[in-house]
Amino acid sequence: MNAFLKLLLTVKCAIIVVQCSFTTWNLDERRELMCPDYCFTQGCCLCYASPCWEVAKQNAGVACGKTISELAVEKIDLLGTRQLLVVQNTTIYEINYQNEGLAQLPQNLCEFSEKVVKIDFRNNKLRDINKIKCMQKLDSLHLDNNLLYEIKNDTFQLMRDLRILTLSNNKGLERLPPNLFNIGANNIITIELLFNNFDEVDVTNIFRPGNFCAIDYSNGYIKEITNQLNFSFHQNVSYGPGRIRLENCGIQSLPNLTSYGVSFKEFTKYVIGTIEVDNSYVSCDCKLYPFFAYDIAPVFWGQFRSHMVLIENFTCLQPESMKGFDLYSLTKNKRYELLTCQLEVCPSLCTCIDIPAKERIIVNCSDKGLTDFPEHMPWGYWDNNKIELHIANNKITEIPDRDYISRLISVDAKGNSIQHISPTTIMDLEAELNIQDQRLDFLREDFARKDPNLITFGDTAVSCSCQNLWIGDWIRNNKAYNRLWCLTDSRGKIRAEDVTAQSLECTVNVISLYPIIIPLCGLVAMLILLSLLQYCFRYEMFLLYRKCITREKKDGLIDVFVSVADNDDETLTVVLKYIRPALEAENYSVKVPWSDIRNEEERDMQVTDLVSQCRNYVVMLTPQYGKDYNSKFEFDIMWEKFKADASRKIILINDGYEIPRDRYGKIIRALQRVHKELNYKERHTRLVARLIRCLGEPEHGKVINPLTTTVRRRPARQIATSQIEDVDEVIYAA
Ligand SMILES: *[C@@H]1O[C@H](CO)[C@@H](O)[C@H](O)[C@H]1NC(C)=O
Ligand SMILES: *[C@@H]1O[C@H](CO)[C@@H](O)[C@H](O)[C@H]1NC(C)=O
Ligand SMILES: *[C@@H]1O[C@H](CO)[C@@H](O)[C@H](O)[C@H]1NC(C)=O
Ligand SMILES: *[C@@H]1O[C@H](CO)[C@@H](O)[C@H](O)[C@H]1NC(C)=O
Ligand SMILES: *[C@@H]1O[C@H](CO)[C@@H](O)[C@H](O)[C@H]1NC(C)=O
Ligand SMILES: *[C@@H]1O[C@H](CO)[C@@H](O)[C@H](O)[C@H]1NC(C)=O
Ligand SMILES: *[C@@H]1O[C@H](CO)[C@@H](O)[C@H](O)[C@H]1NC(C)=O
DSSP, X not given: OOHHHHHHHHHHHHHTTTTOOEEEEEETTEEEEEEEHHHHHHTOHHHHOEEHHHHHHHOTTXXXXXXXXXXXXXXXXXXXXXXXXXXXXXXXXXXXXOSSOOOSOOTTGGGGTTTXXXXXXXXXXXXXXXXXGGOTTOSEEEOOSSOOOOOOTTTTTTXXXXXXXXXXXXXXXXXXXXXXXXXXXXEOSEEEOTTOEEEEEEGGGTOOSBOOSEEEOTTSEEEEEEOTTOOOOOTTOOEEEEEEEOTTSOOOSOOOGGGGTOOHHHHHHHEEEEEEOTTOOOOOSGGGHHXXXXXXXXXXXXXXXXXHHHHTTOBOOOSGGGTTOBHHHHHHHTOGGGOOEEOSSOOTTOEEEEEGGGTEEEEEOTTSOOSSOOSOOOOOGGGOOOEEEEOOSSOOOEEOOOTTGGGEEEEEOXXXXXXXXXXXXXXXXXXXXXXXXXXXXXXXXXXXGSXXXXXXXXXXXXXXXXXXXXXHHHHHHTTOTTSOEEEETTTEEEEGGGOXXXXXXXXXXXXXXXXXXXXXXXXXXXXXHHHHHHHHTHHHHHHHHHHHSOOOOOSSOEEEEEEOOTTOHHHHHHIIIIIHHHHHHTTOXXXXXXXXXXXXXXXXXXXXXXXXXXXXXXXEEOTTTTSSHHHHHHHHHHHHHHHHOTTOEEEEEESSOOOOSSHHHHHHHHHHHHSOOEETTSOHHHHHHHHHHHHOSOSSSXXXXXXXXXXXXXXXXXXXXXXGGGHHHHHHHO
């Protein structure tokens, strides 16, 4: 226990000895404690309670089941080996053996393990105390001012009643194993570790679950606080209340609480009591910031709260920029932006300062003769990622594309002749931008989406013309007056907000479009017309094309196929009785489906066969033609064959045929236009003669005399002999 407090307690009880009565007070499983009555109201039992045998020693009236006496320590050999002796017969014992140059624990110590409740070996020369772990009934253990160099993690584990442990001023003790002071459900109430030089102290030896009086590392040195077992705070456990004293002990930085699984905001929920760090070497840098930002410091720094005087003694020693600054005035004036860290990962030649209070990192690359933007930007502590970039007075001409552009919150690039800004950078940049010495010739239209009020363009004008009138609108719409100069052809250097179509005398230039639009329309119209024509006269075109190509006659074909409408007996008679005999007389072979196809069931197939065997197709275009299935089918087949073979011909003999508006009509009209048709109404002799001229040479033999021989020849097949004589009449009557 703190000597000052002990003194206070003694003095208080000595002065008001009458009131200083004690009452039984139980702490956890410890049943024999007594607490001064005034502490019940002040809540100081944890620190001031004593075992009843101690109270009984001073106040004879106090009843306690146990009596205590000292064990004697005897030297048994020349090497200084000691042993314990019973002098008085009591229920429990204490060993008081200070300033005796004790180098080893007494030989028979463990024989008294059940009865010794207090050991005071202060100011000796003990090096190894491992054996002391057998003393399971200890209430207090004092080992200050010895030569301890190592304490094993099980040394105090079984001392479930240990309340007071003092290990101060053991300079050889460089480290403590984790959880050294966690002895089951009970806490060691007071731990003194003053004037020790620790290389490292595990965090579990600072924060312990449950309440305690104090754990005191002050006036020593703690190089580093470690977390070897990945300790983290448990959600429903409270650590404290208790005083954690780290004053004047060289701690340079407070633990990063977020690495113990709690946020700074919640820290005060878990840890109760005070953490005292006055006169320490705690660096007044960004790592302290959350302690202030989340009001942890005022809660834990006892001095902040109750003894305001003491705070004036926390004078920062580091970093250099904060030397001599006291934390109390920093808190009073809320100058938290002074708590900064210099980041080591930083573009070369630049300095990077993490300022958590401003939620930004200031990267200063000004006046460094840079020719380009840095490749990368640092990340701060606690995910601080916003960057204020100072890159003024360098030799940079371009603001390029970089992955940190969207993290920038301000860019001071004045004193650079910026000539180019990457379009993606313009898009991504949300920062204030100072490019006041820019040499941009023109502004990309990407700027239109930015707020011009965030950009300082300086006095250099950008070129404005009728082609980029958006600049004027942009400035006016955003009320960003006096920000940007424009260089115009007609009016010279003017404010961008004064740039309008009128002020630049821009004429809406419609005429200039005519030379493009008119030919374009013409071309389109012509194309439409052409494709229309091509569509309307597709058959004519085909026929004309056919006329131009050379035809090769095939041998072994029948000369003529005559197609007649189905029910047109009259025309059929003329064909059978007059035309066919006349042609056959001239050595032409002639087929007429009506007489040459007998089997009606397979007519279509036979017609197809027949048509493909014939070279010339004669179509008798009478009004009935094309109205029945058979003639339509015949025409289709003939047209197919005709198209496929350029040596084939279609000869139309017209007799009052009305051209329909369908596909047949179109083909027939095309045939009429391109090929001459024969007129049925001509005299039959002339008709046959012209027909023969159209047909050309027969396959076998020669034309004998088309004009004289036709009529007289007998037809090959005779159907209506009676009508043969008046063939002429028939022709004329039709
Ligand atoms: C101490 O007292 C107990 C009984 O109370 C007795 O048995 C024992 O012998 C005594 N020891 C000494 C050293 O007197
Ligand atoms: C003590 O440390 C050893 C390893 O060094 C470990 O195995 C053991 O569990 C620790 N004991 C306690 C009580 O923490
Ligand atoms: C602590 O965590 C680190 C990384 O998370 C791991 O490498 C290490 O082994 C852990 N240590 C223990 C004692 O769990
Ligand atoms: C937290 O509390 C719950 C019940 O309230 C309990 O079951 C659990 O063990 C506790 N956790 C710890 C770490 O003490
Ligand atoms: C504060 O520091 C001054 C000098 O550094 C010292 O005299 C004074 O005792 C200190 N006050 C406390 C309460 O530690
Ligand atoms: C940046 O550094 C230069 C010197 O290199 C200094 O003059 C200037 O004030 C600094 N700017 C900021 C914002 O810290
Ligand atoms: C503390 O730890 C958290 C995460 O564990 C990390 O984000 C933060 O940067 C650390 N702060 C410092 C000052 O190291």
